[in-house]
Amino acid sequence: MSVLLKALLVSAITGAIAAPARLEARQESSSNETSSSTIEAWDAGSVSQFPIHESCNATQAHQIAVGLNETIQLAEHAKEHVLRYKNSSEIYRRYFGDRPPYEVIGAYDIIVSGDKGGVLFRCDNPDGNCNLPNWGGHWRGSNATDETVICDLSYSTRRSLSQMCALGYNVAESPTNTFWAGDLLHRLYHMPAIGWEYIEHFADDYEEVVELALSENTTSTHDSDTLQYFALEAWAYDIAVPGVGCSEESHSDAATSSSSAPALPAITTSASATQTQAPSSTLSIPPVSMEW
Ligand SMILES: *[C@@H]1O[C@H](CO)[C@@H](O)[C@H](O)[C@H]1NC(C)=O
Ligand SMILES: *[C@@H]1O[C@H](CO)[C@@H](O)[C@H](O)[C@H]1NC(C)=O
Ligand SMILES: *[C@@H]1O[C@H](CO)[C@@H](O)[C@H](O)[C@H]1NC(C)=O
Ligand SMILES: *[C@@H]1O[C@H](CO)[C@@H](O)[C@H](O)[C@H]1NC(C)=O
Numbered sequence: 252m253s254v255l256l257k258a259l260l261v262s263a264i265t266g267a268i269a270a271p272a273r274l275e276a277r278q279e280s281s282s283n284e285t286s287s288s289t290i291e292a293w294d295a296g297s298v299s300q301f302p303i304h305e306s307c308n309a310t311q312a313h314q315i316a317v318g319l320n321e322t323i324q325l326a327e328h329a330k331e332h333v334l335r336y337k338n339s340s341e342i343y344r345r346y347f348g349d350r351p352p353y354e355v356i357g358a359y360d361i362i363v364s365g366d367k368g369g370v371l372f373r374c375d376n377p378d379g380n381c382n383l384p385n386w387g388g389h390w391r392g393s394n395a396t397d398e399t400v401i402c403d404l405s406y407s408t409r410r411s412l413s414q415m416c417a418l419g420y421n422v423a424e425s426p427t428n429t430f431w432a433g434d435l436l437h438r439l440y441h442m443p444a445i446g447w448e449y450i451e452h453f454a455d456d457y458e459e460v461v462e463l464a465l466s467e468n469t470t471s472t473h474d475s476d477t478l479q480y481f482a483l484e485a486w487a488y489d490i491a492v493p494g495v496g497c498s499e500e501s502h503s504d505a506a507t508s509s510s511s512a513p514a515l516p517a518i519t520t521s522a523s524a525t526q527t528q529a530p531s532s533t534l535s536i537p538p539v540s541m542e543w
């Protein structure tokens with residue numbers, strides 16, 4: 252008998268002996284349970300809606316809840332777009348290049364289908380940061396890593412997804428936090444229960460996001476801004492203004508003069524396309540809140 256065969260036989264025998272012992276132990280411990288009614292369902296204690304702290308009054312809590320629901324819708328559509336098209340989508344390739352879709356799908360699905368516990372949105376101002384000018388909210392970081400504060404500024408500036416592509420907004424040049432959905436997606440990714448400290452900031456603005464994709468950088472599929480921009484553009488192009496979207500300021504003119512099938516406009520790389528400046532002829536875009 253070869254050494255290899257002997258080794259296999261020995262391990263097969265040990266395996267056979269070990270198995271019943273484990274089974275016995277398991278049965279013993281389960282028969283030791285006082286009664287079957289004390290065995291909890293596998294998903295007992297699951298949380299189906301993102302928790303909002305009691306410091307939020309009725310109007311604040313309602314706006315945050317509506318914003319979170321829009322965040323889920325935004326993430327869900329982004330996931331659907333990826334599932335439908337993967338990298339045959341020009342929008343996908345603009346933000347993720349030819350990177351595999353699995354991580355992107357998961358990053359959106361954890362928002363849509365993931366347990367909603369382990370995070371908290373609050374409306375008091377425990378760290379005093381809401382007193383700083385232009386702060387719409389912040390992640391509490393080391394003070395409370397599972398918590399995000401929403402400051403008063405948010406209630407008067409963040410928009411609904413129903414306003415997508417209106418009021419001077421375009422994907423490339425406007426901040427992602429123009430919308431509650433983009434803002435809260437970002438804030439959710441900061442909290443470890445959702446972002447795992449894996450979805451992080453590898454790019455800081457639209458141009459850097461596009462560069463990550465162009466260089467096929469592996470961080471694009473877990474970059475917070477990339478995931479926000481892609482979701483907003485997929486919503487704009489598929490849902491808000493179907494087949495047209497609002498990728499950049501000049502696009503609406505280009506679209507009306509174009510007679511052929513809708514195509515996405517060229518990628519903006521010009522340095523003049525700064526993220527925070529709204530076109531002067533339109534309503535101003537809300538101020539960018541701090542990254543925290
Ligand atoms: C909730 O608080 C805000 C101030 O942060 C206030 O403007 C609003 O009127 C309050 N809403 C209610 C229902 O008390
Ligand atoms: C948010 O969505 C959940 C689940 O669909 C729903 O139960 C809840 O009423 C919604 N909240 C608001 C404020 O629309
Ligand atoms: C999508 O990515 C795969 C893998 O890199 C590549 O083979 C394929 O050509 C890409 N498809 C498109 C439409 O770019
Ligand atoms: C944590 O709390 C301290 C003191 O209250 C504050 O100065 C600091 O800004 C807080 N950190 C964050 C990330 O909010």
Ligand SMILES: *[C@@H]1O[C@H](CO)[C@@H](O)[C@H](O)[C@H]1NC(C)=O
Pocket residue numbers: 453454463466468469470
């Ligand atoms: C990918 O992007 C990150 C963040 O910008 C950068 O540190 C890293 O060097 C890039 N990797 C490659 C291979 O370019």
Ligand SMILES: CC(=O)N[C@H]1CO[C@H](CO)[C@@H](O)[C@@H]1O
Pocket residue numbers: 283
């Ligand atoms: C933890 C526990 O309930 N242990 C019990 C398991 O069953 C044996 C035999 O019935 C008891 O003696 C233990 O107290």
